[in-house]
Amino acid sequence: MDLDAVRTFVAAADAGRFQDAADELSITQQAVSKRVAALERDLGVRLFTRTPRGAQLTIDGQAFLPHARDLLRAEERAVASVRPGSRALRVDVIGRRLAPAALLGAFHRAHPEIELDVVTLFDADAAVAALTSGTIDASFRAVTMPGRQLPDDIEAARVHDEPIQLLTGPAHELAAARTVTPAGLAGHRIWMPGIVPGTEWAAYYADLAAAFGLTIEITGPDFGTEPLLDTIADSRTLATFVGEQTRLVWPADHGLRRIAVRDPMPVYPHSLTWRRDNPHPALAALRDHFGSRRSGGQADEVWTPAWAHPRLI
Known part of the structure; x- marks a missing residue:
């Protein structure tokens, strides 16, 4: 159905005269007549009766009028749903317990008026x-x-450069250490069954292992975070890597230890990506937020893969 014809019908019904409707719509009276006639042909009924006083709705016209108004309101809602800034900004954060979720949470606290749709x-x-x-x-x-x-x-x-930490159980030989060096972890078993070959995090940890002679084991089934923590807590030899901002909750009797890695500090390079021609105004606010918060860098010497995207904001 031609919504321009529906809009013209409603305007003529409200005005009571085709000429007044034409003036409101900035078209000619002839155009109003043609649109109404085309709509009547589509519907198979007469919508108006011409009288000396103007145009009066027929019974069918009266029946159609509220539905015509509904059609125009639906059109307005449809257009508004995709108008830049009218819908939620949809952002992918890879994992809801990981640093990107915390970064986006900080943005939301700074801009509570911006609606977000978070996906993984x-x-x-x-x-x-x-x-x-x-x-x-x-x-x-x-x-x-x-x-x-x-x-x-x-x-x-x-x-955002997120420092990587070593996570051990209380019986591990490094459990009492306040810091460790990447090179000092050579020969220790680091177990990360959640690494999936071909992903960006697999590429990161492969380069980290190659740079410092580490052994990172990815074998064995990945049953999720909780079973991994259970295994690490009970092991004297297994440890794993976690991001500094990764949110982990474990039972008090696990006694797990987060140990800083220094000299150099491995950091995971989180980047914000977007499409150049995206007009959503909240996207500009998101970019500005991270541009304003970026510091000059870590106090410690850092390591990250040579392929990591450089800072642009």
Whole structure:
């Protein structure tokens, strides 16, 4: 159904004269007559009766009028739903317990007026595809991976370097240490069954292991965070890596230890990615937020893969 014809019908019904409707719509009276006639043909009924006083609704016209108004209101809602800034900003954070979720939470506290829709996609490839297709507005990822480049329509800015910590159980030989060095972890078993080959985090930890001669084991089933913590808590030999801002909760009797890694400090390079032509005003606010909060860098010497996207904001 032609919504311009429906809009013209409603205007003529409200005005009572085709000429007045034409004036309101900034079209000619002839155009009003043609639109109404076309609508009557589509519906198979007469909507108006011409009289010396103007145009009066027929019984069918009276029956159709409230539905015509509903159609126009539905059109307004449909347009408003995609108008820049009228819908929630959809952001991918990779995991709700990880640093990107905390970063986005800080943005929300600073801008409570901005509505957010938080999603979690699997890896950088899925995030880039979603950005390209327009199903998300932004994503927090480590980019770019070795041998890969972002599409030309995707922008990225490195916004947060998250220190990596060693997590051990109370009986582990390093449990009492306040800090460890990456090189000092050579020969220790570091177990990370959640690493999936081909992902950006697999690329990061592969480079970390190669840089410092570490052994990172990814074998064994990944039953999730809680079973991993149970195993680490009971082990004298196994440890794992976690991000400094990764939120973990474990029973008091586990006695797990978070140990800082220094000299140099391995950091995970979180970047904000978005599509260049995305007009959502909240996206600009998100970029400005991270541009204003970025510090000059860590006090310690840091390590991150050479392929990590440079800071742009």
